[in-house]
Amino acid sequence: MMGGASNPQRVTFTDLEASIRSAYVRDERPWVIGYSGGKDSTCALQMVWRALAGLPPADRIKPVYVLSSDTLVETPVIVDYIDRALADINAAAEAQKMPISAHKVSPDISDSFWVNLIGRGYPAPSRRFRWCTERLKIDPANAFIKRKVAEFGEVVMVLGVRRAESATRAQVMALHKHHNSEFSRHTRLPGALVYTPIEDLSLDDVWSYLLQGDRPWGGDNKELVTLYRNAQAGECPLVVDTKTESCGKSRFGCWVCTVVTKDKAMEAMVDNGEEWLEPLLELRDFLAATQDPERKKEVRDFRRRNGSVTFVEAREAPIPGPYLFDFRKEILSRLLAVQNEVAQNAPPGEKVVLIQEAELLEIQRIWREELGDWQDTVHLLVADIMGCELERKQSSDFRFDADDAAALRIVCEHHDLPPQLLAELLNAEREVAGQKRRSSIHRRIETILSKEWRDLDAVMDEREERARVGAQFS
Incomplete structure (x- = not known):
């Protein structure tokens, strides 16, 4: 497990939990764990919880905040799953006298998806104009973290990200990793450090850890397995900067996402018995169709929101503005x-x-x-x-x-x-x-x-x- 050509020594889950305990007691900086409800963030949270449970009560007093970001346009099935999980986390933490508390953040109403799209007429997001990520994900999470930085001076963000997820993810993690240190400085949030305890786990490692017994906050991860099986999906990590990869082609995330060509996760859910979600898929496809050049002429103004008309060089028609x-x-x-x-x-x-x-x-x-x-x-x-x-x-x-x-x-x-x-x-x-x-x-x-x-x-x-x-x- 977790071995490689440059590091043939096998590292066990017990070793990782011991490493987490060592990192936790090293200083007084509180931790913020990004929790999306997906496999990787659940693995990171579960590992941290079990690690802290192995500490004497006198040593586990530093607060650990479990932070979940609700864009207000998450798939209803996932919203229900995460809401129940956050409630269970808070109840179990109190019962077990763990320094853990779960919190959910959402965008300001003026920044929400529907207010921007229907109210202001922003077009459905695309790869060239992805106006949603910052407003719906980055800003709410960063606001919470900044409040904790103001309160404590510095915080440690614990993220369930892995090098094996993609080459891009591995490059970004390597770029910001400090030599001889488990923590790295966040590129956009002064006072925030990043800790990635499961960075070297493989996909098989993650599922092996998740399925080796009950969750510390109650129940097991069989429902999570079912969600992945039904959606054939990856997950959206807690997004706190523009370098964090978006959800990808198959993911848990916003049901209105038009950045991808097809919502394979939603389609898979419908095909696997969640037919009641089909109207959401149809509305999402209706919005995605407005990205077609001919459709743009029909549904978008030729003026920009500031009242100007913009042409690109010899382009005959102006750049389309809001709906x-x-x-x-x-x-x-x-x-x-x-x-x-x-x-x-x-x-x-x-x-x-x-x-x-x-x-x-x-x-x-x-x-x-x-x-x-x-x-x-x-x-x-x-x-x-x-x-x-x-x-x-x-x-x-x-x-x-x-x-x-x-x-x-x-x-x-x-x-x-x-x-x-x-x-x-x-x-x-x-x-x-x-x-x-x-x-x-x-x-x-x-x-x-x-x-x-x-x-x-x-x-x-x-x-x-x-x-x-x-x-x-x-």
């Missing part, structure tokens, strides 16, 4: 319908929430302020599709209602103004209302008016005219 408002409404309608369907067909006890109420409220706020959606379309869709009323936040500011929206649309049509232009101007005025110094309003108005408000035909006509005049003088 059009009508298409965002279509996505939300499909998502709410899928949530209804999946919730009805889910196994007993399976709680399914695909989009949170706080996300819906944030989407509505963005639509009102940026797009002039004064009739509160989100509320209407929720009532029509879900059959329930979405909470309406009370505000001290004046809010337009549906009648006001109709009147403003008439004004826009009469003066040939885009409703979004009027919406942004009104929002700019609202933000400075009541301030003693209102000088900033002039800059805001200038910025808004400088955006491209013409239609695509007018923009292209101007571009062709400039090219024609330029050719005459060249």
Whole structure:
């Protein structure tokens, strides 16, 4: 086990646990264990737990935080599995008087997947524009770690990563490994060190360790084996920097992931009896289809979010911007319908929430302020599709209602103004209302008016005219 040409000596699991105990008692820096619920992170946690259990109670007082990252778009089966595991970890740690506590972090609502995709119109993530990883995974985990660094000065991050996972992983680990030290400095988090106790284990080693008895926090890993068998999947590690590899082609992770061509893990789950997940797979494929060049022309604005129009050299069409408002409404309608369907067909006890109420409220706020959606379309869709009323936040500011929206649309049509232009101007005025110094309003108005408000035909006509005049003088 764990032998190689350069190190023929066999290292046992007992040796590894002894090494972990030595690393733990070496200093007072608390540990943060990244836990995704997958095989490698479970192996690392299980090994650390058993190692610390071998210490006298007086020596195991340094806190160990088990950190799990929930992107809010994880596969429901995995969310349920991890939530139960975190609850079991906390209960068992208290009963066994272990210095271990489990914590789950999530992105801020304003950074969530649906708020960005449906609210702001960000296109489905791709390899060229993977806007999701930092917002959904890196930032929430790093915020937790930074709080612990501020509290303790330094922390040790324990990650269940292995050299054998991939050549890229091995190169990154070798690059940051300190000679003659088990710890390495984190490249992006000052005050954080990285410890990878299972780095030399093979895949067979991991499963052998996981299946050699019960878990320290109760139960065994047979359910984990079943998850892997049904999903034919790898796992997503706790992501704390951009060098950490993404989930890959077959993985446990976000069910909305469109970075991969096909979600093989989800497809395998459906094929192996989890048919109730099929609507999620269909919605994911619906989003992935918007990456097709021809589809982009139909569903995305020709303007960027900042109101500019960008061309690349001699490219005929502008670089597409965010999803059009009508298409965002279509996505939300499909998502709410899928949530209804999946919730009805889910196994007993399976709680399914695909989009949170706080996300819906944030989407509505963005639509009102940026797009002039004064009739509160989100509320209407929720009532029509879900059959329930979405909470309406009370505000001290004046809010337009549906009648006001109709009147403003008439004004826009009469003066040939885009409703979004009027919406942004009104929002700019609202933000400075009541301030003693209102000088900033002039800059805001200038910025808004400088955006491209013409239609695509007018923009292209101007571009062709400039090219024609330029050719005459060249």
